[in-house]
Every structure is written in structure tokens, then in C-alpha cells.
Amino acid sequence: MQLSTSPDPTARISIRGLSKFYKDYLALDRVDLDVRKGERIVVLGPSGSGKSTFIRCLNRIEPHDSGVLMIDGRVIDDRTDLTALRGSVGMVFQNYNLFPHLSVLDNCTLAPRLVRGVGTSDAEATARRYLSQVNIAEQADKFPIQLSGGQQQRVAIARALCMNPEIILFDEPTAALDPESISGIVGIMRDLTEQGITTVCVTHEMGFARHIADRIVFMDRGAVLEITPPEEFFTAPRTERARTFLAQMIRH
Amino acid sequence: MPSTRPPALALSRPRRTPALQRITRRAAPWRRICLAALFVLAFILPAARAHADDLPSFVHDGQLTLCTNPTLPPMTFVNGSDTNALAGMDIDLARRLAAYWHVPLVPQTMDFEGLFPSLSAQRCGMVISGVLRQAGRLRNYDAVAYLDSSVVAVARVGTPRIRTMADLSGQTVAVQSGTSYAAQIERENDRLRAAGRLPIILQQYPTEDQVVQQVLIGRVHAFISQDVELYYRQKQLGGKVTIILTPDYPDFHQFAVYIRKDAHDTELLQKAIDDLTQQGELSAMARKWGISGDHQSVFTDRKASSRFDFATFFSALLSTAFLKGAALTLVIAILSHLTAIIISVPMAMKLNGRDSIVRRLLGLYVAIFRGAPTLLQLLFIWNALPQFFPIFREHWFTPFLATWLSLSINESAYQVEINRAALRAVDPGQVLAADALGMTTAQTYRHVIFPQALRIALPPTINEFISLLKTTSLASVISLQELLAVTQIQVARTFQFTEYYAAALVYYLAMVFFFLFLQKRIERRFVWADRDKASTDAA
Ligand SMILES: Nc1ncnc2c1ncn2[C@@H]1O[C@H](COP(=O)(O)OP(=O)(O)OP(=O)(O)O)[C@@H](O)[C@H]1O
Numbered sequence: 112m113q114l115s116t117s118p119d120p121t122a123r124i125s126i127r128g129l130s131k132f133y134k135d136y137l138a139l140d141r142v143d144l145d146v147r148k149g150e151r152i153v154v155l156g157p158s159g160s161g162k163s164t165f166i167r168c169l170n171r172i173e174p175h176d177s178g179v180l181m182i183d184g185r186v187i188d189d190r191t192d193l194t195a196l197r198g199s200v201g202m203v204f205q206n207y208n209l210f211p212h213l214s215v216l217d218n219c220t221l222a223p224r225l226v227r228g229v230g231t232s233d234a235e236a237t238a239r240r241y242l243s244q245v246n247i248a249e250q251a252d253k254f255p256i257q258l259s260g261g262q263q264q265r266v267a268i269a270r271a272l273c274m275n276p277e278i279i280l281f282d283e284p285t286a287a288l289d290p291e292s293i294s295g296i297v298g299i300m301r302d303l304t305e306q307g308i309t310t311v312c313v314t315h316e317m318g319f320a321r322h323i324a325d326r327i328v329f330m331d332r333g334a335v336l337e338i339t340p341p342e343e344f345f346t347a348p349r350t351e352r353a354r355t356f357l358a359q360m361i362r363h
Numbered sequence: 364m365p366s367t368r369p370p371a372l373a374l375s376r377p378r379r380t381p382a383l384q385r386i387t388r389r390a391a392p393w394r395r396i397c398l399a400a401l402f403v404l405a406f407i408l409p410a411a412r413a414h415a416d417d418l419p420s421f422v423h424d425g426q427l428t429l430c431t432n433p434t435l436p437p438m439t440f441v442n443g444s445d446t447n448a449l450a451g452m453d454i455d456l457a458r459r460l461a462a463y464w465h466v467p468l469v470p471q472t473m474d475f476e477g478l479f480p481s482l483s484a485q486r487c488g489m490v491i492s493g494v495l496r497q498a499g500r501l502r503n504y505d506a507v508a509y510l511d512s513s514v515v516a517v518a519r520v521g522t523p524r525i526r527t528m529a530d531l532s533g534q535t536v537a538v539q540s541g542t543s544y545a546a547q548i549e550r551e552n553d554r555l556r557a558a559g560r561l562p563i564i565l566q567q568y569p570t571e572d573q574v575v576q577q578v579l580i581g582r583v584h585a586f587i588s589q590d591v592e593l594y595y596r597q598k599q600l601g602g603k604v605t606i607i608l609t610p611d612y613p614d615f616h617q618f619a620v621y622i623r624k625d626a627h628d629t630e631l632l633q634k635a636i637d638d639l640t641q642q643g644e645l646s647a648m649a650r651k652w653g654i655s656g657d658h659q660s661v662f663t664d665r666k667a668s669s670r671f672d673f674a675t676f677f678s679a680l681l682s683t684a685f686l687k688g689a690a691l692t693l694v695i696a697i698l699s700h701l702t703a704i705i706i707s708v709p710m711a712m713k714l715n716g717r718d719s720i721v722r723r724l725l726g727l728y729v730a731i732f733r734g735a736p737t738l739l740q741l742l743f744i745w746n747a748l749p750q751f752f753p754i755f756r757e758h759w760f761t762p763f764l765a766t767w768l769s770l771s772i773n774e775s776a777y778q779v780e781i782n783r784a785a786l787r788a789v790d791p792g793q794v795l796a797a798d799a800l801g802m803t804t805a806q807t808y809r810h811v812i813f814p815q816a817l818r819i820a821l822p823p824t825i826n827e828f829i830s831l832l833k834t835t836s837l838a839s840v841i842s843l844q845e846l847l848a849v850t851q852i853q854v855a856r857t858f859q860f861t862e863y864y865a866a867a868l869v870y871y872l873a874m875v876f877f878f879l880f881l882q883k884r885i886e887r888r889f890v891w892a893d894r895d896k897a898s899t900d901a902a
């Protein structure tokens with residue numbers, strides 16, 4: 112992992128020495144990473160290793176304490192316009208966090224209308240387009256509670272897409288899904304890449320990781336230990352820590 | 364003659380005098396001659412008038428303000444179903460005094476307990492409300508007597524007469540709370556206990572009509588009251604009660620006008636009363652209201668029906684007095700609760716937030732206003748606040764505003780807990796999602812948190828509201844003419860308890876059921892929270 116010490120402004124995301132503390136607990140330890148446009152990054156690592164913390168720093172839901180984070184050549188710090196940042200960096204959560212009091216369609220149009228000032232009919236047209244892209248166009252008028260887990264996850268993805276982001280962060284998007292739904296999500300994520308969207312995805316599903324990752328980022332105790340293509344990571348991990356991690360995963 | 368200050372009228376026996384010697388020469392026969400002469404003089408002298416520059420200081424802003432508790436006919440009561448139509452000897456006297464000083468009379472009605480605090484708070488210039496002239500009260504106020512009276516012990520007809528109060532040993536006796544009969548009975552009890560006998564058991568009720576009712580239903584053996592009131596009651600009671608004793612308490616011989624302590628004012632008031640006495644106006648008023656020395660003459664045998672009178676019930680139900688009372692109850696409850704909700708939402712947000720000075724102060728606020736009885740808060744705001752801040756004495760600070768203020772503050776302390784719980788119940792993931800979509804904090808609250816918290820808060824909030832609707836009845840103590848106050852005034856006038864209570868009950872229940880119905884309707888809008896309902900609804 113020999114990256115130059117200064118961030119790369121041509122990368123979609125460029126990270127140097129990113130650290131984050133919770134009080135005196137070091138949750139992220141000098142992380143370095145460059146992500147190209149349209150790349151699919153999968154973050155792996157044991158529980159508590161800082162994966163969620165890491166991707167939450169990317170849209171500044173968690174502000175970092177030191178190091179440099181650059182997105183599309185712009186440094187992200189406490190002077191960054193968060194509304195603009197979150198428009199270009201979308202996020203999909205493990206338990207979806209859909210707004211239960213709004214219909215599927217309204218879930219998708221709320222932020223574009225409020226944050227972007229898009230007119231209702233335009234927002235609805237966009238929302239319906241993305242809902243059909245994730246194959247749930249017919250559920251548009253239902254409430255989230257009426258949908259299955261897989262359907263809800265698709266709504267969450269459509270909701271993020273409606274803001275036209277360049278990057279989408281996924282925190283364990285498949286954790287609550289059955290295998291069939293997981294393969295559906297795999298398809299959707301490939302579509303996103305075709306649209307030029309960069310994705311960073313935290314997961315515990317090794318099969319899923321292998322299918323979608325361009326590169327695997329392996330984390331332990333807040334630090335990045337390996338950044339490698341999936342074939343290499345799953346067959347010949349470079350670090351001892353990754354080997355024991357994989358051994359445990361396979362045993363499960 | 365004015366220097367001897369004779370009692371205003373020589374009726375029956377005198378009433379609440381300071382047991383002072385001043386009025387002991389009352390029986391002198393020359394007094395009657397004097398009175399007769401004065402009657403003649405009254406025709407010769409011009410009508411009694413005061414000079415404008417000689418106004419007492421309690422005539423303020425060009426008006427004479429009166430505090431009275433209109434539940435004591437024939438002294439002060441509400442005549443007819445219009446609760447604003449005050450009537451009685453006291454009201455006539457107050458009007459006459461106002462005319463005497465060339466100013467309009469502005470009466471304010473309130474609970475008996477509220478009269479003297481209101482006088483102290485300068486909310487009114489004088490109290491005329493069938494109050495006896497008594498040594499204890501004279502320590503804090505000045506009083507000028509205007510009518511003689513005497514104490515009576517009254518029991519159901521057929522009860523044998525007794526010789527002294529001591530004969531009531533071991534019996535239960537009812538009195539109106541706030542009056543001094545209770546203290547008098549305590550003194551009687553001290554003597555009884557010293558003699559090794561059972562004390563008189565005392566019950567106190569806030570209104571005179573309830574006191575009388577205790578005798579009628581047989582809960583107590585007798586009640587203590589003034590003769591003048593009994594004359595009037597006899598007309599309503601149709602001879603159901605009888606006087607069993609006329610104890611001679613020197614402290615209970617005269618009704619008096621009370622004012623704040625001021626020697627000059629007292630002199631002017633005494634002069635006005637003397638003038639009216641000399642012109643025979645006071646005795647004319649007494650005659651008009653049937654206040655007569657002959658106890659027996661008023662004992663008519665008109666039979667009052669003991670059955671439920673549907674005509675009275677329905678006319679009460681449809682009367683404007685009850686409608687107005689119910690509307691006032693509803694309006695004050697809605698206004699107070701809305702205000703409480705508006706102030707308690709930011710309070711709840713702050714209390715759910717990080718520790719700070721403001722948060723601790725809010726915690727204290729909640730503890731105080733949940734801890735103190737609501738009645739006490741009402742009385743404090745109405746009676747004590749003006750002593751700290753004179754601005755609350757002014758006329759804009761009406762009982763309505765005072766009730767609104769105290770119920771809003773009180774209710775916010777309860778509502779804030781509902782709000783806190785509701786806000787906490789919203790999944791923190793919702794804020795995260797809104798954040799990740801670039802929504803501002805305000806947008807997040809408005810479009811994401813509040814709609815979800817509302818569903819959780821609604822049922823307990825409606826519960827609170829229903830409870831508040833009933834709490835408004837406490838405001839009768841500070842003279843707000845809400846539903847229960849209207850009911851009590853009507854009962855005092857007619858003595859038809861059951862009919863008026865039933866009418867009030869119908870109003871309260873109708874209002875409560877309406878809001879329960881509303882709650883059901885609103886809850887139906889939260890289909891999103893219930894999978895089955897959402898599915899059937901979408902179909
Ligand atoms: N808000 C917080 N305050 C304090 N400590 C936190 C906070 N969030 C996370 N941590 C700690 O930081 C460390 C990393 O947490 P993180 O959630 O990033 O791990 P993770 O790799 O996503 O784990 P998992 O696979 O279980 O989701 C953990 O030790 C966690 O306890």
C-alpha cells in the first residue's frame with residue numbers, strides 16, 4: 112500500500128492519514144485510500160474494527176479528527192457545505208431507516224423537494240424511474256411497513272439515487288436479507304456502476320463481497336491492513352490477521 | 364348622633380360585631396324616635412351625595428370595584444339564569460354607594476375564600492358579601508356595619524329546639540368554609556372538652572347551598588348560618604327546616620362593608636352609610652329583600668317537590684348560562700392546552716439534549732409545577748402575584764387570563780414528559796437517514812421526527828386534555844364563570860341540586876365523548892404504523 116503522502120485530486124475519493132477518536136478511543140487509525148470513479152470498494156473486517164465509522168466519515172455524518180479527506184478534488188472539512196456533500200454522497204443503511212410515515216414515493220421525493228427544491232411532479236417522475244430501476248415501481252403508494260425486507264432495501268437505494276449522487280455508501284445492505292434478495296441487490300449495484308456511480312460497501316457476506324468488489328479493503332482495530340482485488344484477498348491474503356478472519360468466516 | 368354610630372338597622376339581633384362595647388346601647392327606646400325623625404329629615408334634606416373632592420381612595424380610576432361571592436341570598440346572589448345579573452341587599456347597597464360617589468359600580472364575583480385576598484391584592488375597592496363585622500378581620504381590614512343580624516342554628520323541621528350550643532355536643536354541624544362560624548364552634552368545643560363532654564363535629568363546605576343540603580339529606584344534624592339568609596331560604600325550602608337555637612354571639616351581630624385599612628376612607632364610608640341610614644334607604648332595601656325581624660312570618664308551607672324536575676333540568680341544559688359556561692370551559696381548556704403544547708415542545712427537545720444550565724432550570728420548572736397542586740397555583744397567580752407585581756392588579760388581568768396563564772404553565776409541565784417520551788421513541792436511525800439526505804435540523808424535525816412523535820404522543824395528550832377540561836372547574840375559585848361555577852350559582856339560587864348537577868354532568872360528558880371520538884378519528888390517519896390496517900386501507 113505505498114500511496115504518495117499527499118491526496119490525489121483526480122481520484123473520486125482520496126484519503127490520507129484519516130483518524131477518528133471517540134473520546135480517547137481510537138476508532139480510525141491513519142487510514143489511506145484512493146477510490147477511482149465507478150469503482151466498487153468492499154470494506155471487510157471483524158466486528159468493531161471501525162468499518163461503519165470509516166464510511167460515515169466519507170459523508171461527514173461522523174466528522175474526522177485528523178488527516179485529509181478529498182472528494183472530487185475538494186477537501187472535506189468543517190467548512191464544507193454539508194447539503195452539497197450529502198447530495199453527491201448518498202448512503203444506504205443496514206436497517207434501511209425508511210421514513211415509516213411516508214409512502215414509498217414520498218420517501219423518495221422528500222429530500223429532493225426539501226433540499227434540492229425540485230418540483231413535486233419532477234421529483235415524482237424521477238422517483239418512479241429509480242423505483243422501476245430497482246424493480247418495485249408497483250409499490251410506490253404503499254407504506255414501508257407493508258413491504259418485505261428486500262423491497263425496503265430497494266426503496267432505500269432508490270431514495271439515495273433520487274438525489275443523483277456520484278458516490279453511494281452502503282453499510283451492510285444485505286445483513287437482513289435472504290439469499291434471493293441478496294442476488295437482486297448484487298444486480299442493482301452492478302447497474303449503479305454502469306451509471307458511473309462509485310460505491311463503498313461494508314458487508315459480512317463473503318460471497319456478496321467476492322461478487323461485487325473491484326477491490327477489498329480489510330480493516331482491523333481502526334486501521335486498514337490490506338487493499339487488494341477479491342481473487343487475491345480470498346485465495347492469498349497477505350496478512351496473518353486477514354487469514355484468521357477468513358478462516359473464521361468460512362467456519363461459520 | 365352620627366358620632367355614636369348606631370347600628371344601621373335595628374333588625375332581629377345584631378351579628379358580627381367586634382365584641383367591643385361600641386354598640387351595646389342599641390336597645391334604647393329613644394333610638395326609634397331618632398329614626399322616625401330622620402325619616403322626616405330625609406324628605407327635607409337633598410338626596411345624600413358626596414362631594415367629588417371627598418372620594419375615598421378605594422374609588423379608583425373613576426369606578427367603584429366590588430368583590431362579592433353571589434351565593435348568599437338574599438344578601439348577594441344571582442337572580443335568574445343570567446349569571447351576570449347580581450342581586451340582593453349587598454348589591455343594592457354597593458350600587459347605592461357608587462351612586463353616592465358618582466361613579467359606576469364594577470362588581471367582580473368569586474369564591475368566598477378569594478374575597479379578602481382580592482381586597483388585599485387591590486383587585487377591588489371593597490368587599491360586600493354578607494360578611495360579618497368581626498374583631499379578627501378588623502386586624503387587617505377596616506369595616507363599616509350596615510345591617511344587623513344574628514346567628515342561627517338550623518335543623519330539619521321537627522327537630523326540638525335546644526337551649527345552648529352545648530346541647531349540640533356530639534352532633535355533626537355544617538358551616539360554610541371561610542366563614543368564622545368554624546372558629547366559634549372550636550371555642551364552643553374547648554368549653555365542651557373542658558367539661559368532659561363530646562365536642563361538636565364540624566363539616567365545612569365551600570358554598571352555603573351545600574351547607575343547607577347536608578341538613579336536608581340528613582348527613583348533619585344542623586347548620587349554622589345567619590337569620591337573614593334563612594328567611595330567604597325558607598321560601599325555597601318550603602318549611603323543611605327550622606331554627607333550633609339563636610345563640611348570642613357578640614361577634615356575629617352585624618354585616619359590614621370591608622375595605623383596606625385607611626382611617627380617612629373608613630370615615631368617608633361611615634359617613635355614606637350614615638347618610639343612607641338616615642334617609643331610610645337601608646331599611647327600604649332590607650324590606651325589599653324580605654329581611655324581617657319576625658322569624659316565623661317567613662315560614663311558609665309551600666311544598667317543594669322532592670322528585671327530579673325534568674323541566675328544570677332541560678331548561679338548565681338549554682339555558683344560555685350553561686351554554687356560556689360550557690363554552691368558557693372548552694375555550695379555556697383548548698387555549699391552555701395549545702399554549703402548553705407550544706411551550707413544551709422546545710422544552711422537551713432541550714430536556715432530551717445535553718446537560719446544561721438551561722436543562723437543569725427546566726427540570727426544576729417541571730418538578731415545581733407538577734409538584735404543586737393546581738388549585739394552589741391558580742390561587743397564587745390570582746392572589747399572590749399582584750402583591751409582587753402591581754401590573755397584575757390592573758383590569759386587563761382578568762380571571763380568564765389568570766386561568767389561561769396558570770393552566771398553561773401547569774399543563775406544560777405534564778405535557779413535556781409526554782413530548783419527551785414521544786421524541787425519544789422515534790428511532791435515531793431516522794435522524795441519521797435525514798442527515799445523510801442533506802436535510803437541515805429544522806426540516807428533519809418538521810418532516811421526519813414530529814409526524815412520528817405525534818402518533819406516539821396523541822393518546823396520552825388527549826388523556827391530558829380530558830383531564831384538563833375537568834381541571835378548569837377549579838377556576839371557579841378565582842371567579843371564572845366556567846361550567847361548574849355557573850352550576851353552583853344556579854344551585855344557590857334555586858336549591859335544585861340534582862337537576863343542575865345533572866345538567867352540568869351532561870355537558871362535561873358530551874365534551875369528553877366528543878374528544879374521545881376525535882381521538883379515534885385522528886388515530887385512523889396513522890395507518891402507516893399498522894401493517895394490517897395499512898393493507899386494508901390501500902386496497
Ligand atoms: N458513537 C460512538 N461513540 C463511542 N464509541 C463508538 C461510537 N460508534 C462506534 N464506537 C466504537 O468504535 C468502534 C468501531 O465501531 P464501528 O461501528 O465502526 O465498527 P464496525 O466495524 O462497523 O462493527 P460491526 O461490524 O459490528 O458493525 C467500536 O469499538 C465501537 O464501540
Ligand SMILES: [Mg+2]
Pocket residue numbers: 162163164282
Ligand atoms: Mg458497522
